[in-house]
Amino acid sequence: MQLAVCLLVLLLLGIEFHIYGAALGRLFHWExxxxxxxxxxxxxxxxxxxxxxxxxxLLQRPFHEMVVLWLLIAVVVHIYVFIAARKELGSxxxxxxxxxxxxxxxxxxxxxxxxxxxxWFAGTQQYVGWDTSYYIGIVDTTTMTDTMFxxxxxxxxxEKALDFxxxxxxxxxxxxxxxxxxxxxxxxxxxxxxxxxCIFLHASILFAMGRRLFPEEKKAxxxxxxxxxxxxxxxxSYAASDFLLIRSYExxxxxxxxxxxxxxxxxxxxxxxxxxREHWALAFVICFSSIxxxxxxxxxxxxxxxxxxxxxxxAERSWQILxxxxxxxxxxxxxxxxxxxxxxxxxxxxx
Amino acid sequence: xxxxxxxKQVIETYMGSTVFLSLFLVCMVYVFCHGDEKGxxxxxxxxxxxxxxxxxNLSLRLMGKVTGIxxxxxxxxxxxxxxxxxxxxxxxxxxCRKLWEKAVVCVLLLTLFVGGTSTFLTExxxxxxxxxxxxxxxxxxxxxxxxxxxxxxxxxxxxxxxxQTRARLYDPSLVWGIGRKVYQEHNNAEGYENVPKQYIAxxxxxxxxxxxxxxxxxxxxxxxxxxxxxxxxxxCSFEMDAYLEQVGFGLVDVTETRSVYARKENDxxxxx
Numbered sequence: 001m002q003l004a005v006c007l008l009v010l011l012l013l014g015i016e017f018h019i020y021g022a023a024l025g026r027l028f029h030w031e032x033x034x035x036x037x038x039x040x041x042x043x044x045x046x047x048x049x050x051x052x053x054x055x056x057x058l059l060q061r062p063f064h065e066m067v068v069l070w071l072l073i074a075v076v077v078h079i080y081v082f083i084a085a086r087k088e089l090g091s092x093x094x095x096x097x098x099x100x101x102x103x104x105x106x107x108x109x110x111x112x113x114x115x116x117x118x119x120w121f122a123g124t125q126q127y128v129g130w131d132t133s134y135y136i137g138i139v140d141t142t143t144m145t146d147t148m149f150x151x152x153x154x155x156x157x158x159e160k161a162l163d164f165x166x167x168x169x170x171x172x173x174x175x176x177x178x179x180x181x182x183x184x185x186x187x188x189x190x191x192x193x194x195x196x197x198c199i200f201l202h203a204s205i206l207f208a209m210g211r212r213l214f215p216e217e218k219k220a221x222x223x224x225x226x227x228x229x230x231x232x233x234x235x236x237s238y239a240a241s242d243f244l245l246i247r248s249y250e251x252x253x254x255x256x257x258x259x260x261x262x263x264x265x266x267x268x269x270x271x272x273x274x275x276x277r278e279h280w281a282l283a284f285v286i287c288f289s290s291i292x293x294x295x296x297x298x299x300x301x302x303x304x305x306x307x308x309x310x311x312x313x314x315a316e317r318s319w320q321i322l323x324x325x326x327x328x329x330x331x332x333x334x335x336x337x338x339x340x341x342x343x344x345x346x347x348x349x350x351x
Numbered sequence: 352x353x354x355x356x357x358x359k360q361v362i363e364t365y366m367g368s369t370v371f372l373s374l375f376l377v378c379m380v381y382v383f384c385h386g387d388e389k390g391x392x393x394x395x396x397x398x399x400x401x402x403x404x405x406x407x408n409l410s411l412r413l414m415g416k417v418t419g420i421x422x423x424x425x426x427x428x429x430x431x432x433x434x435x436x437x438x439x440x441x442x443x444x445x446x447c448r449k450l451w452e453k454a455v456v457c458v459l460l461l462t463l464f465v466g467g468t469s470t471f472l473t474e475x476x477x478x479x480x481x482x483x484x485x486x487x488x489x490x491x492x493x494x495x496x497x498x499x500x501x502x503x504x505x506x507x508x509x510x511x512x513x514x515q516t517r518a519r520l521y522d523p524s525l526v527w528g529i530g531r532k533v534y535q536e537h538n539n540a541e542g543y544e545n546v547p548k549q550y551i552a553x554x555x556x557x558x559x560x561x562x563x564x565x566x567x568x569x570x571x572x573x574x575x576x577x578x579x580x581x582x583x584x585x586x587c588s589f590e591m592d593a594y595l596e597q598v599g600f601g602l603v604d605v606t607e608t609r610s611v612y613a614r615k616e617n618d619x620x621x622x623x
Contacts, residue, residue, distance in 0.1 A: 002483060121471070124480050130531050133516040140523030154519060155527035156505060187484055187520045206434065213438060219445050226437040226444075229461065234433065235469045236367030238424045241433070245471050256428040264431055271393065296425050299418060303405060304429050311396035315389055340417065 005182055006192035013197060016074075017041030019081050020048065022092060024285070026085035030278045034095035035208050039262060040282060042201060043289040046174070048073065050292030053170035057148045058162070060351050064146055066173065067180055103217045111225040115203045118228055118245060119196040127246045130154065135172060135250055139186030142176035150350055161349045164342035168335055169295045171251045190249035198248040202257040203228070205265055212268045255294035262286045263301055267308040274312065274321055284328045291335045298336060302329035355420045358406050365427045369469045375432045378439040405429075486517050492606040493584055494522040500603050500613055506581035511561045512538055514584055514609065528580045529553045529560075540564055552577045563589030572598040575614075583612040 021041025025032055032040055052073055056066050081089060100108070138153035145151055149167040151158055166172070175194060179186050206227050210220025234241035240256035247253050266283040273279060287305060290297035309325035312318070355361060366372045383394055404410060405426050414423055440460055447453045481488060493514065497506060509528035510518055518525060533553040537546050540562040546554045552574035558564040559571050560583060575583075575598060583600050585591055587610045592602050600612040 121476070124478055124485065125476070126478075126480070126485055128486075128516050128520065130516060130535065133519040134531075136520050137523060144523050154516075155530055156519075156523070157526060157530075186523070191485065206437075209434060210441070214441070214445075216445075219441055222445060223434075223437050223441045226440050226460065227433045230371075230433045230437060232472055233470045234369055234371060235471045236369060237364055238427075239365060239367075240428045241471075252425075255425070260428050261431075261434070264434070296422070299414065300425060300429050303426070307397060307400045307404060310400055311393045314396045315392040336417075343417070 002184055002188055003192060005184055006188060009178060009182055009184070009189070009193050010196060013193070014038065014200070017045055018092060019089065020044040020077065022085045022089045023077050023081045024281075026081070026088060028281065030281055032278055032282070033208075033211070034092050034099065035204070035211060036282070037092055039201065039204055039208060039265070040285060042258070043262065043285045043293075046171070046292040047285060047289035048077075049174055050170045050289065053148075053173050053292075054168070057167055057170065057173065058348060060147070060150060060162070060348075062146045063142050063148050063173070063176065063180070066148065067177055070177060099217070103221060107218060107221050107225070111203075111221050111228075114225055114228045115199060118231070119199050122195045122199060122245050122248045123191055125246050131250065131252075132247075136186045136190055138166065138172040139175045139179055139190065142173060143179050143186070148173055148176075159350050161347035164339055164347075165295060168291060168338060169251060170292050171254070171294060195249040195253075198253050198257055199244065201254075202244060202261065205258065205261045209261070209265050209268060212265070212272065251294035252296050255290075255296040255300070259286070259290045259293050259297050259301060260304065263290075263304045267305065270308070270321075271312060274318070280324050280328070283325075287328045288331045291332065295339075298332065298339060302332040302336075305329055355411070355415070355423060357408055358411050358423075361411070361424050362427065365424055367469050371432055371436065374436050375430075378435050381439050382435065401430075484521055486521055489606045489608050490514060490517045491521055493609050493611055494518055494525070496604045496606070496611045497525065497582055498522065500611075501581070503581070507579050508582040508584060509556050509560050509575075509578070509580050510584045511586060511609075512557075518584070528575075528578045529556055533557065556580070559583075559591070559594075560585040563591065565591070565594045568594065568597045575600070581614050584609055585612075586610070 017038050018041050021032070021037040021039075021044055024030070024040065024044045025037070049070065052069050053066055056069070134154040137156070138149070141151045141153055141156060142148055149159070149162055152163075153166070153172075175186060175189050178184070178193065179189055182189075203224055206224040207220050210223040211217070214220055214223070231241040231244055235245075236242065240260075243250065243253040243256040248257065263283075263286055266279065266286050269276075269279040269282060283305065287301055290301040305325055305328055309321055313322055362372070379394075379398075383391055386394060405414075411420065411423050414420070414426070440456075444453050444456045444460075447456060482491065484491065497508065505524050505526050507526045507528045508518070512534055515527060515529065515534065519527070530550075530553060533550045534557065537550060537554050538557055538561065540558055543551055543554060555567065555570045555574040556578065558567075563586065582603075583591075583595060587605055587608060589610075591610065591612070595601075595612050599615050601615045603611045603613045605611070
């Protein structure tokens with residue numbers, strides 16, 4: 001029964017991401033490709049979640065206020081999409097099914113089977129480290145104590161100050177929210193919802209990359225499958241593959257396999273056409289939501305974007321892209337400053 | 352976590368015994384040779400800037416000061432090793448005209464990666480979990496024993512090292528009596544010479560629950576008092592019943608491998 005609920009939550013999250021992606025596209029009249037919508041929506045969803053959660057975390061408000069606020073936001077977004085972007089959403093769903101139908105065949109079946117195998121593999125691994133108990137502990141402690149980052153995630157002991165290594169990212173608070181709404185424990189949610197979610201998103205981003213690099217869908221599918229095969233052979237300490245197949249439920253797993261590949265995808269788009277505003281919007285949304293998804297993105301994400309844009313600038317000398325890139329990494333700069341203040345001893349004590 | 356000394360060492364640890372680094376470099380040369388002029392320029396600048404800003408020992412130390420040197424390996428996630436190899440691999444396979452050519456290249460790729468020494472697909476890794484929580488049965492049984500016995504919402508429990516992290520996943524109401532830092536840095540049966548003063552109590556508990564040492568009942572009793580410990584979980588094979596009885600803890604129940612002891616009411620005077 002609990003597994004069935006987890007599967008349902010996974011499905012609903014997939015739909016939610018498309019709704020949030022469609023909402024953003026409609027709001028600013030941006031046109032994204034159909035296969036980009038789920039990826040974009042994931043980042044929009046977590047970006048909006050962070051906007052709601054971060055002030056409440058910093059003010060040390062009770063967790064149930066966060067739940068209520070998020071439900072209100074969700075209602076507003078859904079009503080907006082239903083009224084304003086119903087057609088876009090419909091055509092997007094139609095487009096996805098049409099794309100799947102177009103690519104039908106042995107290759108598609110093999111890639112889907114491979115991705116599902118990886119989900120099963122990740123779900124059955126028994127790795128439990130200190131980090132595992134901390135991260136899953138945050139989810140359960142949040143629902144149990146009705147507080148956010150007030151208690152230490154692993155030991156359950158009250159903190160002296162908000163720990164900005166974790167409290168600046170609302171990723172696990174989101175899991176706690178799912179836990180509160182479904183009644184499923186943090187352990188099961190992380191293993192059976194977040195873990196496959198990370199793997200599916202990784203596959204989606206690889207496919208999107210493939211579509212940018214090759215004109216044919218089949219080649220994009222082959223590239224996706226090949227990367228997954230390579231992942232299965234890359235079992236070393238701290239490799240991104242390790243965080244995909246063993247620790248995909250951790251925020252770090254999302255950083256290595258969703259956020260960073262998404263930044264690469266945005267860079268690919270920018271290198272193809274840096275005048276298109278949708279490409280800059282994608283880069284901005286990914287950077288903006290990189291910290292909400294994982295604190296590990298703090299320096300890595302801006303570093304990738306800055307290097308990619310500087311390389312482009314050195315090759316073409318376009319000043320405009322430097323300014324736009326600065327705007328994209330601005331949220332990360334703010335987070336770096338906050339984090340720097342924290343490590344210099346400026347802390348928010350627990351009330 | 353290993354001690355990080357240089358970028359070269361981080362890369363070596365990250366790549367392990369795989370051939371991915373060599374393959375990646377070969378693929379990079381291919382990408383460089385087959386790109387257009389603009390692409391080549393960008394590519395060259397990306398490599399130069401990456402080395403200049405990130406992959407050098409000075410940056411390693413600087414990043415270490417901000418985000419911690421042990422997390423530097425995460426910058427290697429920013430090197431698209433597998434997508435680049437897969438891109439070249441896709442071109443190689445898809446450009447083959449005949450089906451048997453495609454099949455040969457595919458088989459080569461599969462043998463290279465899945466059959467290597469660093470594969471995830473080992474005999475022990477393909478497994479069916481024994482329960483939905485994917486935790487050993489013993490962990491669940493221990494948590495259930497405490498749940499049945501406890502008279503406060505958040506009892507403080509000390510576990511042996513292996514159980515501590517797992518029990519936390521099953522029952523979030525349990526409070527750890529031994530912190531992560533002490534377990535990571537002072538988990539041994541040695542004395543207290545190199546242990547900071549604030550960790551001595553926890554170290555005394557580790558010696559008992561994780562190593563079965565029975566040589567300092569008074570210190571252990573004081574440590575358990577200081578940490579407000581309500582339950583002790585340790586290996587049955589240590590046969591600690593009589594020893595822990597001395598420090599005010601009685602056996603509640605046992606599982607296949609672990610014994611659970613609870614603080615006895617009004618028995619603290621024994622320890623004082």
